[in-house]
Amino acid sequence: MFCHEALAEVSAKMKSINGAGARVVLVHMISEAEVAPMMEGHGLGETSRISDPDRKLYAAFGLAEGGLGAMLSPKVWACGIKATLAGHLPRRPNGNVWQMPGVFLIHREQVLSRFVAKTISDKPDFESFVRTGLESVRDDLG
Numbered sequence: 001m002f003c004h005e006a007l008a009e010v011s012a013k014m015k016s017i018n019g020a021g022a023r024v025v026l027v028h029m030i031s032e033a034e035v036a037p038m039m040e041g042h043g044l045g046e047t048s049r050i051s052d053p054d055r056k057l058y059a060a061f062g063l064a065e066g067g068l069g070a071m072l073s074p075k076v077w078a079c080g081i082k083a084t085l086a087g088h089l090p091r092r093p094n095g096n097v098w099q100m101p102g103v104f105l106i107h108r109e110q111v112l113s114r115f116v117a118k119t120i121s122d123k124p125d126f127e128s129f130v131r132t133g134l135e136s137v138r139d140d141l142g
Contacts, residue, residue, distance in 0.1 A: 001078075001080060001083050001084065001089060001090045002079070002088075002101075002120055002121050003093065003133060004038075004083075004091070005083045005086065005088040005123075006101070007014060007026075007038070007039070007042040007044060008042055008088065009126060010024060010026075010042075010044065010126055011042045011043045011044050012122055013127050014043075014044075014047075016127050020127070020130045020131050020134055021134055022105065022130045022134065023103060025047075025048055025049065025050060026039070026044070026048070026050070027049070027050045027057050027058070028050070028051060028095065029051075029055060029058075029094070029095030029099065030051065030094040030095050031053070032051055034050065035051065035138040039065070046056075051060065053095070054081050055096065055099060056104075058099060059112075061076070061102055061104055061114070061115060062102075062116060063099065063100050063101070063102045063117075065096065065098040065099055065100065066077060066098055066099075066100045069119075070100060070117075070118065070119045071097075071098070071120050072090060073119055076119050076120060079119075079121035080121065082106055083121070097120075100116070100117045100118075101117045101119065101120070101122070101123070102114065102115055102116045103115040103123070103124055103126070103129060105129065105134070106131035107129060107137050112134070112136060113132065113133035115129060
């Protein structure tokens with residue numbers, strides 16, 4: 001449910017994110033056949049994506065598995081209720097449900113900013129994350 005919530009938010013803010021000079025690449029743990037309908041459903045069918053079922057990229061970026069607190073804390077429950085009320089219903093899980101998410105802004109092989117979730121429901125304000133991260137390279141972007 002939190003994946004779908006994040007995808008919906010990225011989709012809604014895609015024009016602003018692209019307008020800031022960023023390009024979204026989504027990394028996931030499932031097959032292309034499984035992810036394609038999900039991306040289409042969120043209006044992200046043309047968005048670049050990488051299938052990483054062995055979670056090598058997750059590990060390379062320091063994204064670990066979460067424990068019970070990262071999955072079942074009162075904050076996660078509250079966020080889960082909010083996500084459900086917004087229409088992001090719980091679904092059959094795909095991939096490793098314990099894998100913590102993260103968001104990274106990369107420019108010329110350098111990580112400009114990172115967001116590493118502490119709970120499964122954590123996500124940044126995507127527009128602010130991009131805007132703030134790109135400030136350091138604004139002149140380089142032209």
